[in-house]
Amino acid sequence: MNRIASAFQNKKAFIGFITAGDPDLSRTPEFILQMVRGGADLIEVGIPFSDPIAEGPVIQDANVRALSKGCTTDQVFDMVKEVRRQSDVPIVFMTYLNVLFKYGYEKFCDRCVECGADGMIIPDMPYEEREELLPIARAHDLRLISMIAPTSKERIRMIAKEAEGFIYVVSSMGVTGMRNDIKTDIGSMIEEIRAVTDTPAAVGFGIHTRAQVEEYEKIADGSIVGSAIVRIIAEYGENAGEKLYDYVAEMTGKR
């Protein structure tokens, strides 16, 4: 059974992102579990890639740290398997298409099922290019998460209509990273989405404060936080576990 829907059941979802292998893969399971303890409803696990074109400097640096420690896709699968022994939290991979392509779509999806992942977010695979992966993902009961951007406009309905799992609503132009001033009219983007689908919509890119989470909880089904989490790991390194719990608990209003 795919676990993604449970993240949105009768609640607003808090989605936390972490780059696997940063600063060392042996720390990643604990970091994930601390985020879950802090109230994260879904975890996005970044499989590091050499050239993450949708990421700002904070997550770029995390990719460099993970790769320089030799983190591989196979090791990330094993790591998720370890998390699965202790938690049923929905997990989706966030990575770039070449990581899947080179691994082999079929084999990649097999390993997702085996380790207990529920789907993937691939920022360089737009709607038009999904066909080469979508049937394979579906056959494995994995969700290929669709992204909608501030520039999507008339594409919103087309994308939303076929979206599954949840919809990743990109709050801002540009790359990932903390922002204090998000100007996009996310409310009307969500309205467009609602007109054609019940698939939950979560807002990401730039979110780093509890106030922002509260704002988006009013109009959307969840919030996605990445760079702010990764920055804590950059600052505290191997000892970031407790700090991650504190931050996520604060963001989810658990404290």
Added chain:
Amino acid sequence: MSKGRFGIHGGQYIPETLMNEIIKLEEAYDHYKNDPEFVAELQRLMETYAGRPSLLYYAENMTRDLGGAKIYFKREDLNHTGSHKINNCLGQALLAKKMGKTRLIAETGAGQHGVATATVAALLGMECEIFMGKLDTERQALNVYRMELLGAKVHPVESGTATLKDAVNECMREWTNRVADTHYVLGSVMGPHPFPTIVRDFQSVISREARAQILELEGKLPDVVMACVGGGSNAMGMFYNFVEDKEVQLIGCEAAGRGVDTDRTAATIATGSEGVFHGMKSYFCQNEYGQIAPVYSISAGLDYPGIGPEHAYLHDIGRAQYVPVTDDEAVDAFEYIARQEGIVAAIESSHAVAHLMKIAPKMRKDQIIICCLSGRGDKDVAAIARYRGKELYE
């Protein structure tokens, strides 16, 4: 299968944020490429500003010295700004202007494309920002100042390997950040559709001229047409109008760096495998997990881990042949053509000259080679001197 395919290669593997812009670009290009006014305006700039048509030069000394095929050079080095890059920049900037854009951004490796973009931006009164790997800003310092002189802002890119691929990454990031008034002047036949087609079309003037020129001069088609290949824009331009002439052999010369059996190479066809990167499916230098490899070449312009999708297709169907050329061979050729013909060719183009030196002696005297001299080598003089152990700095 999505749009913009060359066999299995090509496509539009880009963030959703850019999709509408890419679709708009395709629509604008489809409209303006057949618009008589646009075509005439571009033609006028090509002739009066870029200096087209470029010469097809018979290299008599090299022909005699190498003792085989008759050698012709297509002199793109004589274009304004010193390389073939101006062909594409004029076309794209004019298109961008028609689309209402006021700002151009571009990546650059050796600086040739950056200089050409900055030049055209100055000419057309547009804002210009260039992204260049930090390492490249150091080895091509003169071109950095040249771009600044032309009114462009140059951003040294420190991420990753601090070379051309990272400059492309940063340029794509900047484009997703500010797309409404900005056009990304992609410099090679790569990236998401429609760029590989647009750039190839604007560069195809090279082979359109060369084909007519050789028929005029020799009354027959050449036996070999060759060019250096990084992303592959001068090669695609040089090949395009000969692709249907099945008897013409097409050869692309890749940068092998220290050699294809080392990890200090940028020869994508020789050492790469199929992948998806920078918006396209094609061949890339990468490891078993799809991590893009840090590539190396003495030539900043060929120091790229991928190749344009149409080249990947020409390789797949066997229509074009791709051969690796090492740093050493390219530097030898750089010096050889200077002494033989009095032409200081770019170190990029010298990769093609190096392979020409291998094949010309084995060919008959009634056979013809056309080699594209994609750029001039003034920018490389100091680096070549250092390669030869002379401490010369610009």
